[in-house]
Amino acid sequence: MPRNFFKNYHIRDTIHLAWPLVATQVGHILTGMVDNIFLGRLGSTEQAAGILSNNLFMLLMVFAIGFSYATTPLTTSAHEKNDLYRKASLFKNSLFLNFTVALVCFIFWFLGSGLLNYMKQPQEVVVMAVPYFNVIIFSILPVSLFFACKQYCEGLSNTRMALIISLTGNAINVVLNYLLIYGEFGFPELGYMGAAWASFYARLFMGAAFVILIFRSPVTRSINKVYTKVKVNWKDLADLWKIGFNTAMQFTFEVAAFVIAGLMAGAFGKEQIDAHGIALNIAAFTYMFASGISSAVTIRVGIYKAKGNWSEIKSASNAAFKLVLWVMGFFGASFIVFNKFLPMAFSTENNIIEMASGLLIIAAMFQLFDGMQVTIIGILRGLEDVRIPTLVTLIGYWIIALPLAYFLAFTLKMEITGIWIALLASLFSVALGLYWRLNYLIKHNLAK
Template identity: 25%
Template sequence: MPNTISPANLRKEATALWKLAWPVLIGQLATVGMAVADVAMTGHTRAAELAAVSTGAAIWSIVLVTVVGTMMAMNTLVAHEVGAGNVQRIPHLVRQGLWKGLGVGLAAALLANLCTLLFDHLQLAPEVNQRASMFVHIISIGLPPFACYRALYGYSASINQTKPVMVIALLGLGFNVVVNWLLIFGHFGLPALGGVGCAVSTGICLWLMLGAMLAWMRISPAYLATYPFTHWEWPHWPEIRNMLHLGLPIGVTYFAEVSAFGAVALLVARFGVVEQSAHQIALNFSSLVFMVPLSLGIGMVTRVGQALGEGDARRARTASWVGLGMSLAFAVVSAAFIAVFRHQIAAAYTTDVAVQATCATLLLFAALFQLSDATQVAAASAIRGYKVTRQPMLIQLLAFWGFALPVGCLLGLWKEMAATGFWIGLVLGLTVAAVLLTAFLQRLSKERLPA
């Protein structure tokens, strides 16, 4: 950590970052909790249903997270305007961000449905193929509202309004769990849809979350100074192109990581329902734990962006390294927790003994990559706060598609280590990303300091 950070500045920045990040964390946990509820609740039906949801969720997760990254330009752009005091420009950015979100969401829905054609080439059981395809077709109705919601999410977080995100996500989780219970198992005379019920519930929930965010902005005084819906505004293509120029590399960066994990899920499917289900459970829980460093990273984008908007490169550097340190501290705790309680975690998801045993082994690798995963997301978030997105994209592509996936295929397929071989590759890819991104952040933050 750079020696320019005094203990007083460290405490001040850590407090400010945590104040911004904890509501985001609860909101992120609630959002990911929907996917956790989908897998956990389906796991108590049939192994074939869980396999179908796991396969469909592999496609859904890749597309969804890519949308999140592409829309993250809003966080950076609004944070810089807040720091510079240009609040009059923010409503225009939000309106154009919503147009961008609508286009991105429609394109993502089309892509998700086209990706189901891949299932025909994965040697899946016919029932799993059919149920997984139906899962994707239904849940994709939630992508357009989700992309627009993420535009408003970035706007709200960057003006330091993170509690609305938390409350809306918690309400969404509650709705999702209740409707899952009704539709998966067929309570109160409703049809028992199994895994398809998860798709119906989540798709509806994403529309309701967008509506709740719009309603909150309308009644809360915190948004008065920058309220974006004072008049109609058509798409302004130069502004949208600028947002895409900044956001698409972030989307590709997110795609590089999540697609590597998703590709592993699809490749593991050929080893049978036990390996496939165990992989999905381990990945699902790892994603839940990952929300802590990710939430700190979202806070870092705001803190770094606002500092740079004010012209304070030294404070931006402080925010970067304090956030990285906080992420690492959490990673140590989470790694120990996963390693010690891996059997209990597996049992919470499924009653299948064979799936539990395989999952417990994979969770050891999940514990191992906590340090590198937390480091790479924190470093990448700080870099985005500097409005630099292409270099992290290239680093992530190299790490996951140049190292993680080739090594995983070598060990998992050729050496026949199945899911274990792929997880070794993922550990390697995350480590490469963490080292390269940290080195780039060190150079970038130092270069921006005043002479």
């Protein structure tokens, strides 16, 4: 790392905003990781059932919480203009929109959970996955409240409240996993289903606690004065929908590609489901660092956009690029060095560990592209530019990744390795397309 790296105030300010966001994002992904680790100690079938259920839940969740990401740039703009009514209105409308979307998603999956039986997964895995999935989908409702509050606070440049609640929620999840799986200290022994209930209760706490804290914390309780005066209205809902729907689709295109890749892996057996899930858990963990940087630069770019300062937008973007490339480059190197050891935290079966370690080499290769694409999406979201990025993600993940994954896995008989090579190709193409879009916007606006 260059000696003067931290002398750049854009990098310092991005790190200052990003580290609580990173910790919050990591804490969020740890819920699934902790479940996976506990389930791996019970057996490969239990672990595969948890992975399958959590992957499908993640597809549901990212679509629902994608709408909450619209709250940040809009709140940032209102905050810069010191418009208290607008901030309160955005928060109320965000709560309404996010909870409504989450409720629709919940009803859809609750009625359709039986579709697991038709996804050509190992039958013994499906039998255990259906009841597990039927529990964790309830947590989409409190998760929607948590993210509505989180993105609102980020719009105020406050990233600490989400961190505190996230860390507390994860501690609750770890403790409840132990108590409910093994029936310790008088708790019922629920076996693998204990992990599902632990996740639900932890997320219920996180959603309820954040809503309460919004109105109690000295940082945010100013909206108390006007919250009852503002109404759910079509204008704010339309503004939130415009950015939120496109963001939700961006997330869904990417996560759906990985979920479908997991279903493809399941066609080769439960061990492949486990290996895919383990490698994906580890890659998702590092992705959260890039996602935190992305959220931080969304805030910073949103501030400069409100001021119409494109020179600073360019500088803030370049600083975020440098930061994410260093961070993800470090993780990529770590995957290569420790690829044989990292999967051991999730499984004790040698064939699963061996497959997962091979996938981590491919994951190491796409760390930089993954970091770049999510960072650029964050910048473009701060600029409220969402339609073309949505098209880029659609092409990259659905037009490139999925057909290529099928061809490599089934036609060329590369199986799960071919699936991950296709994911690598998609991340590269998405990063390239998004960079082209951002570069065009910056050049076009600086030339005015």
